[in-house]
Amino acid sequence: MKRPWLGVLSVAAPAVILLLAGQGCNRTMPAAAGAQPAKSAAWTAPDPSTIPPGPAGDSIRLGAHIFEETPKYAQAFVGNRLSCGDCHIQGGTAPWSGPMVGLPGLFPMFNERAKRVISLEDRIQDCFQRSENGRPIPWNGPEMIALLSYIQWLSKGQPAGVAFHGRGLEKLPDLRGDAAAGATVYSQQCAGCHGADGAGKPPILPAVWGPDSYNQGAGMNQVKKMAAFVHHNMPQNHPGTLTPQQAYDVSAYVASKPHSPFHEPGK
Ligand code: HEC
Ligand code: HEC
Known part of the structure; x- marks a missing residue:
């Protein structure tokens, strides 16, 4: 589909x-x-023929x-x-x-x-x-x-000052991620696309750690944000099948892997 x-x-x-x-x-x-x-029942993507x-x-x-x-x-x-x-x-x-x-x-x-x-x-x-x-x-x-x-x-036709349905990330309860349990989730449900080494196959299958991925300053590097993203959107072929706990666990595992350092510009 x-x-x-x-x-x-x-x-x-x-x-x-x-x-x-x-x-x-x-x-x-x-x-x-x-x-x-x-x-959102009310929203459909703008028709590309409307591009002037x-x-x-x-x-x-x-x-x-x-x-x-x-x-x-x-x-x-x-x-x-x-x-x-x-x-x-x-x-x-x-x-x-x-x-x-x-x-x-x-x-x-x-x-x-x-x-x-x-x-x-x-x-x-x-x-x-x-x-x-x-x-x-x-x-x-x-x-x-x-x-x-x-x-x-x-954003054509969206009322100003009103958040779009599904703005941001899903709100999940605050849980503790267990990286060891997450390693199992990762190898069973993620590694097939993102690779056992996290490097994926860019540009089609993106990297989740290592030099081709986001750095330590990224929102995705925060376990809570990544869990919210993953719970709703991943695994890409069966989104919505992980429990919130599994989403936290796998995110804690990915966060424990190397990501490039973030340097505040000018510092
Ligand atoms: C590694 C994943 C990732 C990539 C790549 C990425 N973003 Fe984001 N972006 C996020 C996350 C996570 C948030 C925060 C969402 C939240 O906390 O609600 C965010 C937030 C945003 C927001 C604010 C959204 C809001 O509702 O206020 C904008 C704008 C944005 N990104 C633009 C971009 C653009 C443009 C690019 C490409 C140049 C990009 N992002 C690449 C992960 C990513
Ligand atoms: C069927 C292949 C597939 C599987 C399985 C899968 N992903 Fe993804 N993932 C993708 C693709 C493709 C994208 C890019 C967004 C899109 O097209 O949906 C993505 C995007 C991501 C991103 C944001 C981009 C990045 O690289 O940082 C994260 C984080 C992520 N996946 C984590 C996971 C986790 C964790 C699992 C296992 C629970 C998982 N994915 C399973 C294919 C997959």
């Missing part, structure tokens, strides 16, 4: 093909079976390419082999995988980690420096503007 967002992208108008299949962008997904993420012609449309399309193939389209700012879309699933539209939909109407907002009010650009920078183990992208550069254009386009 195809994930809805990619299904839309691969069957509709020629603009769709251009959006993800054109210009050498050929990222595909292993088929997802079983539980699909909860969907000319420079505005070009920027949206570049943003989609950067989102799905970050190491290729934003090479200078990425230090690993992860793409935004490896964590923000279905092009940043799937609930409980940190969807992008509606974010332009929510930022600027207070950020717990930074202890200050930050802009959407700041938040994107954070994922470049931590999740992408990279460096800040220029605020006025074509890559940042393209990502903002894409996110704005995804």
Whole structure:
């Protein structure tokens, strides 16, 4: 079964093909079976035929390419082999995988980690420096503007100030992860795709530890956040089948493996 967002992208108008299949962008997904993420009854992804012609449309399309193939389209700012879309699933539209939909109407907002009010650009920078183990992208550069254009386009018709259904990550109870129990979950339910060595097979199967993965400063490196992501979205072929305890255990195991250090820029 195809994930809805990619299904839309691969069957509709020629603009769709251009959006993800054109210009050498050929990222595909292993088929997802079983539980699909909860969907908002009210929301459908914008039709790619609504991407305007000319420079505005070009920027949206570049943003989609950067989102799905970050190491290729934003090479200078990425230090690993992860793409935004490896964590923000279905092009940043799937609930409980940190969807992008509606974010332009929510930022600027207070950020717990930074202890200050930050802009959407700041938040994107954070994922470049931590999740992408990279460096800040220029605020006025074509890559940042393209990502903002894409996110704005995804958010068409979303009311400002209202969080999208499934914003952020699933809320799980606070549990303690047991890395030893997690090693068993990992070898039985994750290693087939992400590898016994955690290196995956980028760009199709992303790395969960090692030099090709996120660094120690990333949200995914926090056991609670990773457990919430994994519980709802993984294993990718049977999402929703782990108990919350198993999700914590496997996340504690992955967090115990090597990740690149995070260096605050300028420090
Ligand atoms: C390794 C996984 C990973 C990758 C890769 C990644 N992110 Fe994130 N991102 C996260 C996590 C985890 C969060 C925090 C979600 C939460 O705590 O609600 C997040 C949050 C965000 C947010 C804020 C969402 C909100 O609801 O406030 C934005 C914007 C964002 N990421 C953009 C990006 C962009 C753009 C890229 C690619 C350049 C990217 N991310 C790459 C994991 C990732
Ligand atoms: C069928 C293959 C498959 C299995 C099994 C699977 N994953 Fe994934 N995983 C993926 C793919 C593909 C992505 C990229 C997002 C997407 O396309 O759904 C991903 C993304 C991720 C990410 C975010 C990106 C990154 O590399 O940091 C994490 C973390 C993750 N998986 C953890 C797990 C854990 C833990 C398990 C076992 C419980 C698991 N996965 C099982 C295929 C799989």
